[in-house]
Amino acid sequence: MQKLITLQVNGERHELAVEPDESLLQVLRNRLELVGPKKGCDSGGCGCCSVHVDGRVAYSCMMYAVGAEGREITTIEGIGSPATGLHRLQQAFIDAGAVQCGYCTCGIIMAAKQLLDTVKQPSEDQIRLAIAGNLCRCTGYAKIVDAIKLAAAQT
Amino acid sequence: MSLIGKSPARPDALDKVTGGKGYPVNVRLPGMLHGKLLRSPYPHARIRRIDTSAAAKLPGVKAVLTPADVPRRKFTPVYFVPADAGSMVQDMVIMSDTVRFAGQPVAAVAATSLRIAEEALALIEVEYEELPAIFDPEAAMQPGAPVLHAHAPNNVAVNPSMGFGDLERGFAEADHIFEGVYQSHRVHTCYMEPRVCVVDCDSQGRYTVHSSMQHLFGLRQKLAYALEIPESDVRVVKPPYIGGGFGGKLDLGYIEPVAALLSRRAGRPVRIEQMRYEDFISTARHPIKVYLKTGVKKDGTFTARYSRSILDTGAHATHGAEVINVHGAFGLLMTYRCPNAKWEGYTVYTNNMIGGGYRGYGSPQACFAAESQIDEICEKLGLDPIEFRRRNAWRQGEAHPVIPGLKLDSYGFEECLARGAERIGWKSRRKANSGSGTRRRGIGFACQPLWVSGCVGFPDIYEHSGAIVKLNPDGTADLATAAMDLGSGQITTLCQIAAEELGLPMEAVRMVQNADTTTVPFDAPSHASRVTYSAGGAVRAAATVARERLLKVAGIMLEASPEDLTVADGRVSVRGAPASRSLSVAEVAQRAESPFVQHGAQGPVPTTLEEKGTIIGLSSQAPKGNPSPAAVAFVEVEVDTETGQVDVLRAVYAHDLGRLIHPQGAEGQVEGGFQQGMGYALMENLQFDPDSGTCLTGDFLDYKIPTAMEMPRDIQSVFVETNEPTGPFGAKSLSEPCITVPAPAIANAIYNAIGVRIHELPITPEKILAALGKI
Numbered sequence: 043m044q045k046l047i048t049l050q051v052n053g054e055r056h057e058l059a060v061e062p063d064e065s066l067l068q069v070l071r072n073r074l075e076l077v078g079p080k081k082g083c084d085s086g087g088c089g090c091c092s093v094h095v096d097g098r099v100a101y102s103c104m105m106y107a108v109g110a111e112g113r114e115i116t117t118i119e120g121i122g123s124p125a126t127g128l129h130r131l132q133q134a135f136i137d138a139g140a141v142q143c144g145y146c147t148c149g150i151i152m153a154a155k156q157l158l159d160t161v162k163q164p165s166e167d168q169i170r171l172a173i174a175g176n177l178c179r180c181t182g183y184a185k186i187v188d189a190i191k192l193a194a195a196q197t
Numbered sequence: 198m199s200l201i202g203k204s205p206a207r208p209d210a211l212d213k214v215t216g217g218k219g220y221p222v223n224v225r226l227p228g229m230l231h232g233k234l235l236r237s238p239y240p241h242a243r244i245r246r247i248d249t250s251a252a253a254k255l256p257g258v259k260a261v262l263t264p265a266d267v268p269r270r271k272f273t274p275v276y277f278v279p280a281d282a283g284s285m286v287q288d289m290v291i292m293s294d295t296v297r298f299a300g301q302p303v304a305a306v307a308a309t310s311l312r313i314a315e316e317a318l319a320l321i322e323v324e325y326e327e328l329p330a331i332f333d334p335e336a337a338m339q340p341g342a343p344v345l346h347a348h349a350p351n352n353v354a355v356n357p358s359m360g361f362g363d364l365e366r367g368f369a370e371a372d373h374i375f376e377g378v379y380q381s382h383r384v385h386t387c388y389m390e391p392r393v394c395v396v397d398c399d400s401q402g403r404y405t406v407h408s409s410m411q412h413l414f415g416l417r418q419k420l421a422y423a424l425e426i427p428e429s430d431v432r433v434v435k436p437p438y439i440g441g442g443f444g445g446k447l448d449l450g451y452i453e454p455v456a457a458l459l460s461r462r463a464g465r466p467v468r469i470e471q472m473r474y475e476d477f478i479s480t481a482r483h484p485i486k487v488y489l490k491t492g493v494k495k496d497g498t499f500t501a502r503y504s505r506s507i508l509d510t511g512a513h514a515t516h517g518a519e520v521i522n523v524h525g526a527f528g529l530l531m532t533y534r535c536p537n538a539k540w541e542g543y544t545v546y547t548n549n550m551i552g553g554g555y556r557g558y559g560s561p562q563a564c565f566a567a568e569s570q571i572d573e574i575c576e577k578l579g580l581d582p583i584e585f586r587r588r589n590a591w592r593q594g595e596a597h598p599v600i601p602g603l604k605l606d607s608y609g610f611e612e613c614l615a616r617g618a619e620r621i622g623w624k625s626r627r628k629a630n631s632g633s634g635t636r637r638r639g640i641g642f643a644c645q646p647l648w649v650s651g652c653v654g655f656p657d658i659y660e661h662s663g664a665i666v667k668l669n670p671d672g673t674a675d676l677a678t679a680a681m682d683l684g685s686g687q688i689t690t691l692c693q694i695a696a697e698e699l700g701l702p703m704e705a706v707r708m709v710q711n712a713d714t715t716t717v718p719f720d721a722p723s724h725a726s727r728v729t730y731s732a733g734g735a736v737r738a739a740a741t742v743a744r745e746r747l748l749k750v751a752g753i754m755l756e757a758s759p760e761d762l763t764v765a766d767g768r769v770s771v772r773g774a775p776a777s778r779s780l781s782v783a784e785v786a787q788r789a790e791s792p793f794v795q796h797g798a799q800g801p802v803p804t805t806l807e808e809k810g811t812i813i814g815l816s817s818q819a820p821k822g823n824p825s826p827a828a829v830a831f832v833e834v835e836v837d838t839e840t841g842q843v844d845v846l847r848a849v850y851a852h853d854l855g856r857l858i859h860p861q862g863a864e865g866q867v868e869g870g871f872q873q874g875m876g877y878a879l880m881e882n883l884q885f886d887p888d889s890g891t892c893l894t895g896d897f898l899d900y901k902i903p904t905a906m907e908m909p910r911d912i913q914s915v916f917v918e919t920n921e922p923t924g925p926f927g928a929k930s931l932s933e934p935c936i937t938v939p940a941p942a943i944a945n946a947i948y949n950a951i952g953v954r955i956h957e958l959p960i961t962p963e964k965i966l967a968a969l970g971k972i
Contacts, residue, residue, distance in 0.1 A: 061312070076216070077216050077217060077218055077220075077223050078215075078216040078217065080217070080220075080222070080389070080390070080440070081222070081391070081470075082389050082390070082391070082473070082897075083473040083896055083897050084472065084473060085473065085896040085897070085898065086898070087473075087896050087897025087898045088389065088473075088897050090389055118214075118215065118216055119215070119216055122215065123215050123216075124211065124215060128211075128214070128215070132214040132215060133214075135210070135214050136206050136207070136210040136211060136214060137206070139204065139207070139861035139862065139864070139865050141207060141209075141210040141213050141214060142441075142684040142685060142686065142865055142866075142869065143388075143389065143390070143438065143439065143440045143441040143683060143684025143685075144209070144210070144212075144213030144214075144217050144438070144440070144684065145217070145220065145388075145389035145390045145440030145441060145684075146389050147213050147214055147217070148213075148214070148216065148217060151214065166910065169905075170905040170906050171906065173904075173905050174904045174905055174906045175904075176904075176905075177387075177389065177897060177902060177904065178389070178869075178872075179386075179387045179388060179389055179441050179443070179869065179872070179873070179902065180441060180684045180685065180865070180866075180869040181865055181868055181869050181872075182865075182867075182868030182869045182870075182871050182872035182903075182908055182912060183868075183872070183904075183905040183908050184864075184865075184868040184908070184912050185861075185864070185865055185868065186905070187905065
């Protein structure tokens with residue numbers, strides 16, 4: 043039995059009929075065609091699906107879409123694009139060589155964004171802790187940490 | 198050189214930081230159905246009966262598939278060999294009525310939604326006849342063990358051996374003989390993008406395939422072979438990029454042929470995406486048990502080495518038939534100079550999951566054994582481990598130890614040892630177990646003295662590449678190749694090589710998106726550390742052809758001989774002439790495609806027949822060699838003797854890669870390689886229920902890989918540039934040695950810290966505490 047909900051995503055309102063057990067990730071990807079949040083494990087283990095819910099990072103695979111009603115959802119598409127200009131974290135990930143296969147990248151940028159939104163000059167410990175819920179298999183995280191430091195230095 | 202050795206931004210990075218449209222997981226086609234596989238709960242069983250009638254009647258179900266519906270031709274799914282390669286074992290069918298591992302697909306459906314497909318699977322009734330299962334490879338080789346395949350009554354799929362010299366004499370000449378057993382375990386590549394495919398069968402029975410894979414042409418060939426159709430009836434589309442591979446997408450999965458057959462039945466495209474637990478049981482690095490016996494002189498010179506390796510290949514041979522050889526030759530037999538040596542390998546069937554390809558391809562297991570034992574020898578005989586390895590090392594200019602007819606033209610192993618040792622502070626290393634307190638530090642290292650830059654010299658393995666370079670009238674160039682970018686930067690490096698050869702700025706060369714097997718020349722896979730060297734060589738060759746044509750047209754325009762022209766930063770100029778006597782590459786490219794009059798700043802200019810014809814270069818070639826890179830990793834660890842916890846504090850890599858093309862990308866590949874190697878050493882482990890064979894580590898909550906918290910803060914790369922004469926701009930390879938060396942380096946560092954030696958991976962806190970006698 044589908045349920046009618048209103049989702050606020052990247053500043054736009056969407057009226058949708060969703061299944062009660064449909065995850066926020068499924069709705070973002072399949073119904074709103076936002077490819078930034080990725081399905082890596084669908085069980086809250088990899089962080090590829092990370093988005094912001096009311097400004098806090100969340101695994102969108104672990105949240106029902108119906109539970110996201112009335113809350114402000116932000117995906118990577120909402121923080122910067124070639125058309126609107128990149129967020130400093132997006133530019134720093136390019137400059138620092140923090141992108142390899144890139145499948146984890148959008149989720150990690152969302153995790154890092156929450157950190158930089160709350161801590162202006164984070165320590166390396168804080169940076170590593172902030173992305174500890176996001177797995178990357180290509181980079182060993184070294185250049186990801188560099189990128190977050192680079193973005194933090196630009197405030 | 199203007200671009201080589203610099204680190205321009207990756208062309209694919211902008212797309213990836215803003216969403217990443219190019220992954221195969223995003224492919225959606227009109228009318229697309231969703232496929233789903235039903236998997237066996239039993240590790241060994243015969244299927245007596247399958248009833249799919251209820252599933253087929255469920256509204257929304259458009260096709261159902263069982264073992265009775267698939268072609269019976271046996272194949273090897275491995276991409277990089279011909280389908281009927283003699284070195285491989287053709288022991289798989291698309292869907293068998295005999296189950297040989299828990300999780301093997303036994304039926305499939307395609308439906309209008311994933312939800313309906315899942316409901317349909319629950320309606321399929323399967324009656325199994327359970328058979329006795331065997332999970333231990335050495336037990337499987339014993340008489341009376343359950344037999345998996347009729348062609349292998351002792352469960353041995355292949356049993357290669359190699360050797361030279363006189364082993365008995367070698368051991369007789371030894372002053373000391375050391376014996377050890379080294380056990381490695383099963384780990385997953387953990388690519389982040391799941392294996393996924395969309396297959397569309399058209400009205401003429403021809404297939405278009407989108408898939409997250411490492412080899413276009415391998416997928417085309419293996420899929421066509423398994424379906425018993427001509428190869429040209431399969432068109433594989435090259436995705437702009439995929440979300441990691443590391444060897445785990447180097448074979449035909451169950452999903453591609455099943456999606457193809459479902460699509461043919463339904464007449465609509467079918468998408469199958471694996472759940473993460475399905476990925477965990479689809480591919481793994483094989484566990485190998487290595488028995489290693491080594492004879493040495495007092496001074497540390499090898500006199501004899503004998504080894505025997507038991508590889509658990511699981512339910513089918515697939516990669517296990519080739520991994521065993523690479524493991525033996527490049528891991529145990531030929532890594533160092535030794536006059537008398539023998540190695541025997543056993544690739545053994547069990548009812549475990551099927552092993553696959555994984556970065557290093559048999560070498561990590563061997564490197565753990567060999568490099569651990571060398572340190573044990575040095576400790577016992579009081580020898581310096583660096584001097585020991587240097588004494589037994591191959592030298593530049595010698596014949597290639599493995600590949601006949603080739604030489605080690607560039608070989609910087611000794612320099613790697615020296616520079617790595619200096620960077621980590623090897624001289625300040627304490628004697629083993631000389632610290633105090635409960636947190637003890639130690640330094641260790643390990644080497645991968647010999648490796649590949651591709652597969653030249655391997656009889657059954659494809660090794661050639663091709664490229665098309667085409668200049669556009671705006672002065673840019675399109676580069677088309679089948680070489681896949683798995684994430685490690687192949688797009689960047691190949692564009693950089695083409696730009697350098699063409700004298701264009703980096704951003705002027707673009708990799709063609711969505712090329713396919715009908716439009717680009719054959720290429721071997723992105724594997725075997727080969728892309729920079731082999732595909733890079735082919736790209737340079739194609740760019741050279743285009744450059745020659747560019748200079749010919751420019752020569753006519755500038756009334757100069759092509760030999761007197763140079764091209765740099767997008768301009769063609771006459772050597773020694775004033776700058777005014779030059780043209781932009783765009784002007785030349787326009788002339789080549791112009792009508793019989795070209796309209797420019799000077800007004801209409803008549804053009805000649807000789808000038809006409811798009812400036813384009815094509816190559817399809819095998820590389821000239823297979824130069825060996827060499828790598829050494831030094832690590833510093835801290836071991837907590839109360840908890841058994843091991844922290845890696847620092848890592849220094851020294852790597853002979855011929856020539857650095859893109860330093861930032863090279864560092865990134867090393868750092869990622871260290872993460873995988875460290876996970877292999879300390880924490881990662883695919884675990885299975887001992888009775889049912891069911892995977893117990895089916896998600897990232899149970900299968901732990903290093904996060905940013907566990908990784909060392911300090912990873913340094915030392916690149917030794919030996920300038921390989923056959924490589925593009927001197928380059929050879931980088932990828933795989935990064936991952937073979939961390940495990941033995943960490944084991945050796947742990948010994949240095951606390952004086953205990955662990956012979957079985959992974960080195961968990963429990964094993965440390967047990968070795969310390971604390972539990």
